[in-house]
Amino acid sequence: MDQITAILDRLLALHPKEIDLSLGRMERLLSALGNPERKLPPVIHVAGTNGKGSVTATMRAILEAAGRRCHVYTSPHLVSFNERIRLGEDGSFVSDPKLFDALYRCEEANQGQEITFFEITTAAAILLFSENPADVLLLEVGLGGRLDATNVIDAPLATVITPVSMDHEKFLGEDLAAIAGEKAGIIKRGRPVVVAPQVDEAMRVIERQAARMKAPIFRFGEEFSSGEDQGRMAFQDEEGLYDLPLPSLIGRHQFINAGIAIATLKAAGLWPGEEAAAAGLRAINWPGRLQPLTHGPLVELCPEGAEVWLDGGHNPGAGVSIAAFMGEQEERISRPLYMISGMLTTKDPIGFYRPFEGLARKVLTVPISNTATAREPSELAEFARSAGLDSVACDTVADAIACIVEAARGDGEPPRILICGSLYLAGEVLAANGMPPR
Numbered sequence: 001m002d003q004i005t006a007i008l009d010r011l012l013a014l015h016p017k018e019i020d021l022s023l024g025r026m027e028r029l030l031s032a033l034g035n036p037e038r039k040l041p042p043v044i045h046v047a048g049t050n051g052k053g054s055v056t057a058t059m060r061a062i063l064e065a066a067g068r069r070c071h072v073y074t075s076p077h078l079v080s081f082n083e084r085i086r087l088g089e090d091g092s093f094v095s096d097p098k099l100f101d102a103l104y105r106c107e108e109a110n111q112g113q114e115i116t117f118f119e120i121t122t123a124a125a126i127l128l129f130s131e132n133p134a135d136v137l138l139l140e141v142g143l144g145g146r147l148d149a150t151n152v153i154d155a156p157l158a159t160v161i162t163p164v165s166m167d168h169e170k171f172l173g174e175d176l177a178a179i180a181g182e183k184a185g186i187i188k189r190g191r192p193v194v195v196a197p198q199v200d201e202a203m204r205v206i207e208r209q210a211a212r213m214k215a216p217i218f219r220f221g222e223e224f225s226s227g228e229d230q231g232r233m234a235f236q237d238e239e240g241l242y243d244l245p246l247p248s249l250i251g252r253h254q255f256i257n258a259g260i261a262i263a264t265l266k267a268a269g270l271w272p273g274e275e276a277a278a279a280g281l282r283a284i285n286w287p288g289r290l291q292p293l294t295h296g297p298l299v300e301l302c303p304e305g306a307e308v309w310l311d312g313g314h315n316p317g318a319g320v321s322i323a324a325f326m327g328e329q330e331e332r333i334s335r336p337l338y339m340i341s342g343m344l345t346t347k348d349p350i351g352f353y354r355p356f357e358g359l360a361r362k363v364l365t366v367p368i369s370n371t372a373t374a375r376e377p378s379e380l381a382e383f384a385r386s387a388g389l390d391s392v393a394c395d396t397v398a399d400a401i402a403c404i405v406e407a408a409r410g411d412g413e414p415p416r417i418l419i420c421g422s423l424y425l426a427g428e429v430l431a432a433n434g435m436p437p438r
Contacts, residue, residue, distance in 0.1 A: 048162025088134025146185020226259025
């Protein structure tokens with residue numbers, strides 16, 4: 001066992017609950033560390049249910065195209081814990097020695113007191129961000145917002161709330177208004193907030209909180225908009241219309257995410273101009289989101305000519321976006337769609353699968369090995385059937401591919417394969433296919 005794995009295992013044991021939202025433990029530890037949260041570069045704070053990572057990756061790509069150095073904090077990781085912390089000095093993931101040093105210092109400062117894994121590792125990230133140079137910190141919320149461990153920033157340049165949908169109801173609330181209230185907890189007094197398209201009940205909550213905090217609000221479809229126009233991306237706000245290239249991330253929802261990223265950089269006073277934005281949109285890198293897999297050991301197991309897609313989306317809102325994209329692919333070139341899926345017990349499988357009814361030929365459910373909260377494949381297959389889909393449980397992703405190979409013999413054309421339902425599963429697949437994130 002290496003040093004990083006050993007210390008992460010020790011930190012996992014400091015609190016009996018995987019999730020326990022509170023700011024008290026975080027504030028105590030940051031105080032013991034000398035309050036590194038007060039020594040950070042300017043911060044953009046990002047909350048929401050879907051699209052946080054894509055919006056953050058797009059902002060990073062545009063800023064880096066303009067020569068800005070970006071610290072980035074995201075979660076969870078796909079293959080290596082280091083992926084959660086990207087340092088602006090050279091734009092790469094934190095090195096093992098730097099990560100171990102920060103984790104060890106946090107462990108020492110915590111003195112064995114109860115603290116969740118996410119809280120103490122977020123403290124380590126904040127320590128790293130305070131001690132390494134960068135022009136901006138793109139800080140993604142872990143869960144919720146109001147009581148999330150990242151919500152220790154008093155005066156961000158801007159806050160962002162991406163689309164809110166049902167997720168983590170046990171911790172955030174049983175309806176969209178309650179969940180939106182938790183997300184809106186990152187809005188700070190007088191600081192601009194950029195808001196993605198929302199259902200009415202969520203938008204009303206966000207607007208009320210923005211008014212309460214006297215925070216200027218920029219809403220998609222009101223103060224700004226973006227979308228596809230004749231093979232290009234158009235962004236429009238009160239300052240004018242920008243003609244931009246299509247974002248490199250795939251799916252119609254990425255036009256919205258790119259628009260949110262641009263609106264946020266403008267609200268934060270970091271807009272670098274159209275030329276840098278165009279270069280950034282072409283260079284966005286965010287693995288595991290409608291990512292085509294074209295080569296590698298797992299792909300080689302698939303039927304000849306198969307299309308293989310990977311997406312870590314795992315809630316009903318993500319299901320709608322992914323199914324819409326698969327529907328567009330079906331209209332473009334008709335192929336039988338097979339889904340290979342694993343999910344966690346904290347997610348809503350029926351809500352995720354329902355948009356695929358009438359679109360997917362079969363769902364092959366698989367286990368996820370690197371988390372204790374994965375659903376059993378047989379249980380997940382029952383949920384898929386409840387959503388109106390034919391489903392069978394498999395022992396591994398390779399077994400699921402073998403089932404598709406057998407089924408595809410009678411299809412007459414190569415299949416379209418979608419591996420989906422969990423970022424943990426996406427990470428396993430990328431590792432097994434020899435494609436670690438960079």
